[in-house]
Amino acid sequence: MSRRYGRHPGSLRPARPAVTLSPPPASAPFDLPPGGVALVGAGPGDPGLLTLHAVRALEAAEVVLYDRLVGPGVLALAHPDAVLVEVGKSAGRHSMAQEDIHALMLEHAGAGRRVVRLKGGDPFVFGRGGEELEVLRAHGIPYRVVPGITAAVACAAYAGIPLTHRDHAQSVRLLTAHCRDGVDTLDWDALAQERQTLAVYMGVAGLERLRERLLAAGRDPGTPFALVENGSRPEQRVVTGTLGDLPDTARAHDVASPALLILGEVAALATHLHWFGAAPLGPPVAEPALARAA
Numbered sequence: 001m002s003r004r005y006g007r008h009p010g011s012l013r014p015a016r017p018a019v020t021l022s023p024p025p026a027s028a029p030f031d032l033p034p035g036g037v038a039l040v041g042a043g044p045g046d047p048g049l050l051t052l053h054a055v056r057a058l059e060a061a062e063v064v065l066y067d068r069l070v071g072p073g074v075l076a077l078a079h080p081d082a083v084l085v086e087v088g089k090s091a092g093r094h095s096m097a098q099e100d101i102h103a104l105m106l107e108h109a110g111a112g113r114r115v116v117r118l119k120g121g122d123p124f125v126f127g128r129g130g131e132e133l134e135v136l137r138a139h140g141i142p143y144r145v146v147p148g149i150t151a152a153v154a155c156a157a158y159a160g161i162p163l164t165h166r167d168h169a170q171s172v173r174l175l176t177a178h179c180r181d182g183v184d185t186l187d188w189d190a191l192a193q194e195r196q197t198l199a200v201y202m203g204v205a206g207l208e209r210l211r212e213r214l215l216a217a218g219r220d221p222g223t224p225f226a227l228v229e230n231g232s233r234p235e236q237r238v239v240t241g242t243l244g245d246l247p248d249t250a251r252a253h254d255v256a257s258p259a260l261l262i263l264g265e266v267a268a269l270a271t272h273l274h275w276f277g278a279a280p281l282g283p284p285v286a287e288p289a290l291a292r293a294a
Contacts, residue, residue: 041148046232047073066118152199155231160273168265177203192217197264224268
């Protein structure tokens with residue numbers, strides 16, 4: 001019996017067989033049954049960051065309930081005959097109440113349709129995915145969950161910022177400026193510790209308060225930050241500076257939602273590790289006193 005080996009004579013390593021992709025099994029997560037709902041993470045905006053399961057779920061969907069920040073490139077992957085319904089919110093402005101979203105999922109699934117609930121980022125990271133699954137479970141609706149790349153991971157990567165780094169940060173914390181009980185309930189002493197990265201979702205409107213609480217808890221005002229606006233999209237902008245000047249720098253550059261704040265020593269790496277889009281913008285340069293007097 002003969003065997004094939006590598007190209008070098010005397011090698012004992014068998015030649016690597018060609019890799020072929022076989023059709024997924026019938027029990028794969030994207031194989032949504034009629035009357036089922038798939039919670040699908042759409043990622044931060046770049047369609048190339050979708051998973052294969054996400055694409056297959058969109059191709060099979062008869063109804064897509066999507067968040068406002070889901071881009072047209074992602075929606076274009078849905079089945080041509082699928083009904084697209086915009087729900088969710090943007091920058092805290094609700095286009096539909098959460099209870100109404102629940103009702104839509106139950107209505108379409110109850111009619112036997114395959115429903116995709118398409119969420120920006122990941123369904124389980126500040127996406128209310130847990131609340132929606134609880135409703136589906138309570139009504140006996142079969143469901144699937146397809147993870148997506150969350151904004152902290154994507155925005156940091158597209159800005160050239162490693163969220164963890166052996167020399168700068170051994171941990172990362174994800175938090176949102178829009179929590180049910182307000183920011184005052186957060187553990188600010190823990191958040192102010194050095195050598196950790198904070199990734200703050202939906203925080204553009206609360207930068208002043210965020211700075212005050214972190215400085216009061218002892219965080220160094222010279223701690224670097226990066227604001228990533230429209231992360232992973234063609235219009236991405238990155239604004240950098242230090243904690244002490246965070247609100248002023250954001251206002252000077254008119255930073256608007258959607259934007260993610262990355263705070264910590266690693267944020268300084270954006271200035272020389274950036275690779276996508278324009279180079280980061282820094283704090284505004286103050287005019288010399290003589291120029292102002294003139």
